[in-house]
Amino acid sequence: MAAFEIFGGNRLSGEIVPQGAKNEALQVICAVLLTPEKVTISNIPDIRDVNKLIDLVGMLGVKVEKVSEGTYTFQADAVNLDTLYSPEYGKKATELRGSIMLVGPLLTRFGYAVVPQPGGDKIGRRRLDTHYIGFQKLGAEVGFDEDSSHVKVITKGLKGVYMLLDEASVTGTANVVMAAVMAKGTTTIYNAACEPYLFQLCTMLNAMGAKISGVGSNLLVIEGVESMGGCNHRILPDMIEVGSFIGLAAITRSELTIKNVAREHLGITPEIFHRLGINFEFRNDDIYIPQQDSYEVQRFFDGSIMTIADAPWPGFTPDLISVALVVATQAKGSVLIHQKMFESRLFFVDKLIEMGAQIILCDPHRAVVIGMNHEQSLRGTRMTSPDIRAGVSLLIAALSAEGRSVIDNIEQIDRGYQDIDGRLRALGADIRRL
Numbered sequence: 001m002a003a004f005e006i007f008g009g010n011r012l013s014g015e016i017v018p019q020g021a022k023n024e025a026l027q028v029i030c031a032v033l034l035t036p037e038k039v040t041i042s043n044i045p046d047i048r049d050v051n052k053l054i055d056l057v058g059m060l061g062v063k064v065e066k067v068s069e070g071t072y073t074f075q076a077d078a079v080n081l082d083t084l085y086s087p088e089y090g091k092k093a094t095e096l097r098g099s100i101m102l103v104g105p106l107l108t109r110f111g112y113a114v115v116p117q118p119g120g121d122k123i124g125r126r127r128l129d130t131h132y133i134g135f136q137k138l139g140a141e142v143g144f145d146e147d148s149s150h151v152k153v154i155t156k157g158l159k160g161v162y163m164l165l166d167e168a169s170v171t172g173t174a175n176v177v178m179a180a181v182m183a184k185g186t187t188t189i190y191n192a193a194c195e196p197y198l199f200q201l202c203t204m205l206n207a208m209g210a211k212i213s214g215v216g217s218n219l220l221v222i223e224g225v226e227s228m229g230g231c232n233h234r235i236l237p238d239m240i241e242v243g244s245f246i247g248l249a250a251i252t253r254s255e256l257t258i259k260n261v262a263r264e265h266l267g268i269t270p271e272i273f274h275r276l277g278i279n280f281e282f283r284n285d286d287i288y289i290p291q292q293d294s295y296e297v298q299r300f301f302d303g304s305i306m307t308i309a310d311a312p313w314p315g316f317t318p319d320l321i322s323v324a325l326v327v328a329t330q331a332k333g334s335v336l337i338h339q340k341m342f343e344s345r346l347f348f349v350d351k352l353i354e355m356g357a358q359i360i361l362c363d364p365h366r367a368v369v370i371g372m373n374h375e376q377s378l379r380g381t382r383m384t385s386p387d388i389r390a391g392v393s394l395l396i397a398a399l400s401a402e403g404r405s406v407i408d409n410i411e412q413i414d415r416g417y418q419d420i421d422g423r424l425r426a427l428g429a430d431i432r433r434l
């Protein structure tokens with residue numbers, strides 16, 4: 001297991017460019033299986049989860065070529081479905097959440113897919129009902145194969161249908177949309193997730209010949225087509241990185257510019273950081289964060305204590321709740337952080353408490369943070385990165401803390417953040433890999 005050693009307290013400065021979005025990359029790479037034609041995707045982040053997915057499609061027989069940094073071509077003209085049962089494939093597929101989205105494209109194109117239990121963060125129950133119920137509604141049979149511990153999804157032909165998703169699942173919507181693009185007739189998906197990842201996926205699918213309307217909304221209407229073709233697609237900047245860097249600048253009292261953020265796709269994220277009292281401005285498509293010695297948490301109109309809670313898009317993404325929580329530890333004022341969507345994503349606050357943060361964990365979903373307004377710094381310590389976003393939040397805490405910190409299990413951070421130590425060093429951070 002690798003670790004980061006960090007000596008905190010440095011003020012950072014300069015410009016940072018967000019990588020391509022991890023969660024979009026996972027969707028659009030799965031979509032290459034929908035066509036035998038060549039698909040070119042650019043701005044692909046060089047991170048563990050995405051590289052594993054690229055390996056997986058390669059194992060399935062997709063011809064993968066790296067054209068330049070971040071740009072790949074994929075051609076799925078000789079897919080070998082037998083690979084789905086190979087132990088190497090199974091092992092790799094279970095290591096990341098995104099592998100579940102290979103099912104929709106395989107099912108609609110070949111009528112068949114098997115999937116081992118996918119991985120991803122251990123942040124509470126992560127059920128897959130939305131995926132499987134969606135496939136069933138389209139006319140697939142979903143069964144569990146005891147021998148291989150795989151879920152088998154099979155169809156003699158998918159048929160368009162109206163469906164109301166049981167929850168607005170991000171990967172579930174992507175999977176069902178990809179299955180529906182070549183189903184016979186019209187599929188209507190209500191309560192679809194509508195994160196920018198899905199806007200991008202649907203835009204790409206339309207460029208490949210799909211007929212999807214309502215793109216970007218929670219009501220998608222998909223007219224099935226016979227076949228899909230190639231396309232060029234560029235992945236958006238990672239909005240979770242953008243939020244993480246706003247938080248990093250604030251808590252380390254640094255002046256930073258985040259370049260090319262794709263402002264129109266950030267949703268409510270900037271507003272939430274404003275509510276924590278952080279000042280920043282948009283300069284064209286960049287975010288400029290001036291050095292601030294203090295940031296004061298706003299109150300609601302009635303004077304009551306600020307609450308920051310996650311919600312399905314266009315609500316605040318759960319992937320930035322941990323970052324918001326860390327930033328709040330050095331704000332002026334108090335805030336209630338409410339992680340509604342996941343069951344076990346707040347337990348990392350133990351580490352922050354050890355570092356001297358004033359936090360009361362009320363229950364697995366809610367924590368009250370009493371900001372210290374930089375009157376007392378966090379103290380460096382040794383800690384482990386439990387999941388990707390808690391990992392990066394601990395990293396941000398360590399960069400603001402006094403003294404030395406060591407973060408173990410940084411493979412979690414590497415799942416989603418490209419060369420994070422190199423990029424932070426370029427801003428003046430004292431961080432190295434052990």
Ligand SMILES: CC(=O)N[C@H]1[C@@H](OP(=O)(O)OP(=O)(O)OC[C@H]2O[C@@H](n3ccc(=O)[nH]c3=O)[C@H](O)[C@@H]2O)O[C@H](CO)[C@@H](O)[C@@H]1O
Pocket residue numbers: 023026097098125126127167168169170171172193312317318319340341342343
């Ligand atoms: C690879 C990938 O893209 N992963 C993202 C994807 O995971 P993933 O697609 O696995 O997450 P889902 O959207 O299915 O669900 C996330 C959690 O939110 C709950 N839930 C979901 C919808 C809803 O309307 N109500 C509700 O409570 C679910 O029960 C679950 O606990 O979306 C999550 C939610 O944005 C993100 O944290 C993950 O980074």
Ligand SMILES: C=C(OP(=O)(O)O)C(=O)O
Pocket residue numbers: 022023049096097098119120121319388389416
């Ligand atoms: C939870 C996340 O990832 P995954 O769904 O891949 O586990 C995340 O990106 O914050």
